[in-house]
Amino acid sequence: MEDKGYLTPKQEKVLRFIRKRVGEGLPPTIREIGQEMGFKSTGTVRDYLKALIQKGLVKRMNNKSRAIELAEGAAVFNKIPIIGTINAGKPNLAYEEIQGYVDADDLFLGRLGFNDVFALRVKGDSMIDAGILEGDVAVIKKRPDAQNNDIVAALLDNNEVTLKRLRSKSGRFYLEAANVNYPPIFEEFKVIGRLITVIRKY
Amino acid sequence: MEDKGYLTPKQEKVLRFIRKRVGEGLPPTIREIGQEMGFKSTGTVRDYLKALIQKGLVKRMNNKSRAIELAEGAAVFNKIPIIGTINAGKPNLAYEEIQGYVDADDLFLGRLGFNDVFALRVKGDSMIDAGILEGDVAVIKKRPDAQNNDIVAALLDNNEVTLKRLRSKSGRFYLEAANVNYPPIFEEFKVIGRLITVIRKY
DNA sequence: TTATATACCACACATTTGTGTGGTATGTCA
DNA sequence: TGACATACCACACAAATGTGTGGTATATAA
Numbered sequence: 220m221e222d223k224g225y226l227t228p229k230q231e232k233v234l235r236f237i238r239k240r241v242g243e244g245l246p247p248t249i250r251e252i253g254q255e256m257g258f259k260s261t262g263t264v265r266d267y268l269k270a271l272i273q274k275g276l277v278k279r280m281n282n283k284s285r286a287i288e289l290a291e292g293a294a295v296f297n298k299i300p301i302i303g304t305i306n307a308g309k310p311n312l313a314y315e316e317i318q319g320y321v322d323a324d325d326l327f328l329g330r331l332g333f334n335d336v337f338a339l340r341v342k343g344d345s346m347i348d349a350g351i352l353e354g355d356v357a358v359i360k361k362r363p364d365a366q367n368n369d370i371v372a373a374l375l376d377n378n379e380v381t382l383k384r385l386r387s388k389s390g391r392f393y394l395e396a397a398n399v400n401y402p403p404i405f406e407e408f409k410v411i412g413r414l415i416t417v418i419r420k421y
Numbered sequence: 422m423e424d425k426g427y428l429t430p431k432q433e434k435v436l437r438f439i440r441k442r443v444g445e446g447l448p449p450t451i452r453e454i455g456q457e458m459g460f461k462s463t464g465t466v467r468d469y470l471k472a473l474i475q476k477g478l479v480k481r482m483n484n485k486s487r488a489i490e491l492a493e494g495a496a497v498f499n500k501i502p503i504i505g506t507i508n509a510g511k512p513n514l515a516y517e518e519i520q521g522y523v524d525a526d527d528l529f530l531g532r533l534g535f536n537d538v539f540a541l542r543v544k545g546d547s548m549i550d551a552g553i554l555e556g557d558v559a560v561i562k563k564r565p566d567a568q569n570n571d572i573v574a575a576l577l578d579n580n581e582v583t584l585k586r587l588r589s590k591s592g593r594f595y596l597e598a599a600n601v602n603y604p605p606i607f608e609e610f611k612v613i614g615r616l617i618t619v620i621r622k623y
Numbered sequence: 624t625t626a627t628a629t630a631c632c633a634c635a636c637a638t639t640t641g642t643g644t645g646g647t648a649t650g651t652c653a
Numbered sequence: 654t655g656a657c658a659t660a661c662c663a664c665a666c667a668a669a670t671g672t673g674t675g676g677t678a679t680a681t682a683a
Contacts (some may be wrong), residue, residue: 229660244443245488248640260662261641267660284486284640284669286447350552350621370623418617419552421572431630450670462632463671469630486639486670628683629664632676639670646663 246285347399358416370414376407448487551599560618572616578609
């Protein structure tokens with residue numbers, strides 16, 4: 220199960236094909252894989268699938284057509300390359316040095332359930348020193364284990380929501396803006412969720 | 422084809438089920454749809470599919486199992502609710518006032534092709550005043566129509582990449598950091614792409 | 624009344640698809 | 654040499670799945 224080990228070139232090619240097809244919305248049949256790979260026997264494809272299952276990259280359901288699922292680590296659709304780390308301070312990285320790939324979905328939400336997640340569009344500048352600007356989308360995970368120093372969405376007494384950093388001083392929690400022009404909030408509040416992602420589109 | 426018109430409640434339910442299954446990676450068979458809907462005949466399901474195809478919401482390939490595709494406008498997986506606008510300045514919005522939904526994929530990349538897009542992880546603090554922090558993922562669209570004031574990924578003479586704001590002064594382009602501690606860059610450079618999205622995970 | 628449309632069911636049939644058994648050829652290890 | 658693994662092929666069979674024809678019941682319009 221955990222023996223991901225090395226994949227042979229052909230095993231990799233099979234996996235890539237499965238990924239592509241799953242990404243397109245229609246997993247391949249055994250014969251379709253065989254055709255893609257140039258195999259003339261369904262048995263051969265099954266051997267490859269067995270190997271991929273063995274290595275924990277793929278799951279299957281029996282007696283169901285196209286029922287091929289990418290296992291945890293292999294579910295990488297919507298891949299975009301990460302071409303290294305850009306240095307926003309002093310440039311220091313060569314171009315086109317692809318470090319790997321990220322799954323767009325993964326990058327966005329990770330493997331959270333979508334049920335506990337919602338998004339808010341940020342208005343105002345009270346979190347500007349934390350790099351959160353007006354217009355950004357703040358993705359919040361509900362009922363989380365929010366801790367001191369986390370940025371949280373909080374419900375205030377007047378039934379309004381605000382995004383602030385959760386702080387505690389001498390045992391008491393309060394909300395702190397990331398902007399010196401805004402005073403801390405000491406009134407009653409309830410933490411709705413914790414900020415897990417910020418997305419900004421230009 | 423364009424007669425989306427209204428869907429009957431059952432047609433909507435069928436469409437929802439297809440969406441769900443496609444989102445899960447395995448489109449349903451005709452019989453699976455029938456079972457979900459309580460239909461006892463495959464013919465009934467085919468009538469419904471025909472209606473959905475007629476209305477331009479679904480596409481199919483013949484003689485292929487599970488070959489149901491969501492047409493353009495219907496492909497909305499990964500929906501997360503937007504519960505209004507959060508005010509990071511002064512709280513002013515009621516909780517649970519769902520404004521609508523966004524498609525996670527859409528939020529992330531919009532409807533761009535993935536081919537011209539890549540990501541960089543930001544290092545350093547030269548763009549901090551633009552709300553771009555160390556560790557953020559910068560999504561770049563290649564060979565774009567970069568204009569003055571756009572934030573761009575630029576290739577410098579020494580073959581290194583940097584993220585800066587593109588500026589022009591008296592007809593000449595240069596790169597400007599968003600941090601007073603960094604001087605503008607006047608040396609030779611080539612714009613690789615334009616910053617379209619910033620993602621930060623906490 | 625007839626005609627037409629909607630909303631289903633029954634069921635036979637063809638095709639697609641998955642399963643299972645067994646085979647050949649090649650190479651490696653002992 | 655024998656034992657074993659890898660990498661394939663052939664092919665029969667069963668199960669899943671899509672297709673096609675025709676039926677019933679209900680409502681609506683002409």
